[in-house]
Amino acid sequence: MKDPRFAKVLVDDDDNFTNVGNISLTVTNYGTFGDGFVSQTPIDQPSCEYPKGSAIEHIFVGGLWVGGETSQGIRVTTGAFNISSLSGGAGAANFEFTNTADLNDLISERSSLPANAFYSPEAISHQDFVADFVDTNTFIPGTAIQIPNHQPLGLAVHMETYAWNFPFADDFVIL
Template sequence: MKILYAVIIAVFSTNLAYAQSFDEKYTTASNVGLTVSNLGIIGNAFNGSFDLEGFPSCKYPKDSDIEHIFDGGLWVGAKINGVTDAVTTGALDASSGYSTGRAGFEFSAPVGSQLLEKSSLFDSPVFDPSAVSHQDFIADFADTAIIVPGTNTPILDHNDPLDISVHMESYNWNFPFADYFVILNFRITNIGNQNLEDVYIGYWTDCIVRNLSITNVGSSGFFSRGGNGYIDSLHMAYEFDADPNLSSFTSSYVSTKFLGATDKTGFRHPKLDTNFRSHYSTWQFNNSSDPLYFFPQDDFARYAKMSNGLNFLPQFQSQIIPNIRTPSNRTHLVSTGPYANLAPGDYIDVAFAIVLAKKANDGQPAPADTDEQKSILIQ
């Protein structure tokens, strides 16, 4: 009997260790309830912690039932030694989000890794004088493993790791003037022995703006009512509920915005260098047949999306923007580059923000997506 108990305890302890390789918390300081993981993934795909622990995916306001994000993750693309196009994706089109070894979820962390939390608030139980915001989440992960650490499970289709490590910090505040966004700050380091050239860094997001008190997760039409857009001057991709019948129950925007970056040449931003660009791509969820809005299924196609945005096509404003405002199930990617070559030991700091806002009521239907409707988002 003692041997049986010992075996049970050993198995239980081992399973706990495995479970801690993927850790999630959600933001509570601001008015955004956003789930963040220790692999740089945001949102919980209305799965896992959503069902088991009652975590929001991305609620705004946080005490409402209005969700805004299915999931999202960091993308890093480069030419290995100037030849091979390779892209590491932290998340991509998957109907149930992250699971161990699933293709497209290519970052991992050592067994026992956790998402750390600290706060600049003196009365917080996790107060730390080094904290940046009222609630920081901190994690370290990498793309070097091709088998999920602590398991025998391969990471599917993860054939060309860039050999990068990522230090992530997310920030949110409870100030009334800063409670509508979460900042995602990444330091990406080349820990391999190959040069990474023509580097592009982006953040991919699968947004879904729905009121769960009106529409149940997974119900008919739940995922196919999003309208999309991109504001070039702000380097911001956004989504809203374009359902003319139900949009009055949501009336909000969610967006992914590039803030800026630093590499060995200095601060990088499109406003400072015309050769450094912000690229916007959107596509039909998991659709491989649309000639323009297709889901990129391999590294070559993903690198092409990262380095050649729809916003540089001549028909972007006249045809693409009106088209993507209509209700559908799309994901979007905001990518930036090219960055200076990332030699072994070099790093790049890059920051994105998840920004949410109420939609201003101008009397126009939801799919109109007028400047007045976006006025709170862009102010």
């Protein structure tokens, strides 16, 4: 069962992880990477396991940070923050990127491998993940829960990750 402190309601998509190369990295549709070592069922997915299958994890949780100067001063939107546990989790202070309340707002997967179930001629790598998220919400979508101290920059992020299984390219994931 997913830890409810790490999940937001509705369309959190945090069940995806790279598995074609030698790194297994969890990717979400709200700006975080890794799973915070939360135990999931039926598959306890990796946070950032390297080498794949070793049970050696290298990331607890990470996230995109974007900062800028506005007319109101310097602002920073954070996807994840330095924490020792996931109490509060996504949508809490310093977890400020969100997806929308649209049920179709999920990560899409595509692959350049013709035999793959996710084959697409638009794929860049053997396993692409594609997601969109924003920092414009001050409440967790679909709830009345306010994101503490969040002052949006007005960002809309289109994220793509790329992973390969070639021996010369299986030890990294491009974000």
